[in-house]
Amino acid sequence: MVTITIDGKEYEVAERRTILQAIDDLGLLMTEVDIPHYCFHPKLAVDGSCRLCQVEVEGLPKLQIACDTPVRDGMIVKTANQRVKDARKGVMELLLINHPLDCPICDQAGECKLQDYSFDYGIESARTQEPRRPAKKNADLGPTIVFDQERCILCRRCVRFCREVPKTGELGVFHRGDESVLELFPGTQLDNPYSMNVADICPVGALTTKDFRFKIRVWFLDDQESVCDQCSNGCNIYASRSNNKVYRYLPRRNDAVNDTWICDHGRMSYKQILENRLTEPGIKGQRDVGYRDAIQEAGRLIREARTSSRRIVGVASPYASNEDLFTFRKLLEALGAGPGTFAVQRGEADDVLIKAEKAPNANGARALGFEESYESVGAADVAIVLGHTTTAEYFRDVANLILIDTHVSSLMDQAAVVLPARVTAEKEGTFTNHANRVQRFLPVVEPKFEAWSDGDLLQQIASASGLGGWDSMYSVHEISKELTESIAAFADLQLGSLDDQGRELS
């Protein structure tokens, strides 16, 4: 560790880091230490070309770029004196001479670094009379991204991202001087599994996603912390919402999980909140039954099976939260049904983020004693099933299927009772990712129809089955408390004590 002084305040920072990296490591960049920057990104190679992060380092005659100047013990850095302010003003003025001043019609307005830094560090009025450099408008870069070349400030974050993260390298800066332009390499399209991240890291309105562009002004949105449930990586996300509707997912930084990225599939999965949802309960194919009736019917089936000592089985889902799975485990224990099983779908993986297990909580199911099984559950009178991953084949020899599910599926036709459940974005809980990291997600929206979490439904079914001790409903926080107290691996991982970065199972 070395000590550096920035504007009179001392900071202990790691050696062999640059000033910006060291401040970013402490989580203080742009919160406590204001050093504006464009080309620097904490998860990409240092470029050093935008020159906005110039600071004064005592003992050096020229201003230094903070992104590329290594820290030294005793280094004294000044970020706010007149010389630094003038240099920033110069960079801001020069960046704007070829940038259209049309913020009111630009989709980036409100989350634009050019706009923000112009207010904070820039000039009051333009001194140019020349026309802006001619450039492409609304250029198609591929299936996901639209490019407004005239807004590009050539920070080359997107170029470095494509080279360094998906390692596909579709983008480059071509030509020289003030004719430099960002372009696709000839014969390529920006079409990789992580392509939409370029819109997040683009500091201006040059790269926007076709999906989100012009949908809503960003100042109407607020961001709720969540976790992506599309594979076992558990990428941290923000869900941007307005009026009980999710408009987009954005990556949320977690250096232990997903850095500052998410895959395009995960990003687009917000659409699953509204698409193809199971909206109504049902009893034996009849759809206009009430919630209460459906639960009573499930309770009756379980009661009868118990009375005549017929077999009851439980099949969990790797989409269910740790808390819901714990409730399920308790219910199966109370029914004497033996440990439940679960299945998880597998698909392609890469060495960036995407994992083979296409569900968020298979490791949670394992840690809670559910057994992975890809065979028929065998002959049973009642199967209580959390849907999403199993098919009709599993339940060939089951007389009565009680299905709790979020989306319409082929199992519904076979089920004696169908109960609509909440998706991840509609509830609170935790998932255990592929590396056994337990991460919390918060409720983002309310369902547009009556639906309950898996755990709440299971509690109600237990109560309707006449099981003792299940008459009062417990909140997810109460269940989390019981889970962390009774299962050693989850000790210290109570919902209320987890921060936004999660922690590993012990």
Next chain:
Amino acid sequence: MIIVPYVTGYLSEHYADDDFRTLSAYKAKGGFEGLKKALAMEPEEVVEIMKSAGLRGRGGAGFNAGMKWSFMPKDTDRPKVLVCNGDESEPGSFKDRLIMERGPLQILEGILIAAWAVGASKAFIYIRGEYKEPIRCLEAAVKELYGARLCGENVMGKKGFNIDIVVHSGAGAYICGEETGLLESLEGKKGQPRKKPPFPAQFGAFGLPTTVNNIETFAHAPYILDRGVDWFRGFGTEKSPGTTLYGVSGHVERPGLFELPLGTPLREVIGHAGGVRGGRRLKGVIPGGMSMPILTPNDIDVPMADEFLSERGTHLGTGGVMVMDETTCMVRVACVVSYFFRDESCGQCTQCREGTGWINKICERIEQGRGTQQDMKLLEDVPAMMEGQTICAFADAAAWPIQGLMRHFRDDFEAHIREHKCPYPESFEL
């Protein structure tokens, strides 16, 4: 064939002789004596001799060449690389071209001496793509060296002294003359200067320890080794020893290259070119290639060495002397200069990419009679925004000449703004 009026010195003494380019004639004139003496010494001694000779790099920055050689890491197993910079692209500079065409073996001998001194096993000669004839000359000379076992393995019978020399053609960009821009280009990438540190001695061509020197710098080395430090220091000044090839162009009677000691007064240098054409009065002189600030007739007796020129706010650069007579419109000069730098900026750094274009637009507006007093303010402010704030010195090179023109010829700019047109009848259309 280029006729070279030999004046004084050693580099260009035999340039009128076509055969000087062949190994036998070169050896007959004392060629490879310097290398022979170097190989009889330890590499460290060669570096020490170069350091005490005080040979300043002739590519423009004027850094002590021996000192640069001494930066190469000694305790490393990694292969070391020499790069010879023949990307001569500075407007007003054409000396390296002549050396490549008339004295290619001087360069190669210098490279071999440097290779021995720094322990390099590979040398690249990077030549700008437009220089077809210099490329041909050096390729022929390298081929002859290989045939005579003067490069390759165990050079001159010295066991373990292995050096391969590759002639590499650039593809035409000023910025590839900047040493790290050159390295990027050599590696097959877009020619854009690298951030420093790391410097090339630590992380150069293909990540290997590298020394980059100018063509002329290498060409001086054999004479220093052969004839000694004291002899070499007999030319030039205390701080800038040796001769150089001053390239005089512009409004003179006989433009050309003249080998003269460093520190020769500017008046004498221009005199060798026959003085200002047609007996006209001198208006300004750019002393070292277009990126250097301009001098006025008041500076006509300045000794042409960097230590004297820097006192006058400019530098020796590459020694390309551009002479302008009284008919010259200095706003027009600013247009030409700024157009060049606008066109050649690599476009990485904000200030350089945007500033060069803006300056050019402002200069053209003033030249066309549409300038205002605000433009005068901008021509002070924009170069100041660029100077000293970028990855390489290109932005300085683009800012300095404009600052020099504004400092010394402000009246020309004011006249354009006042009269709403260019007051010089001979100044042609943009």
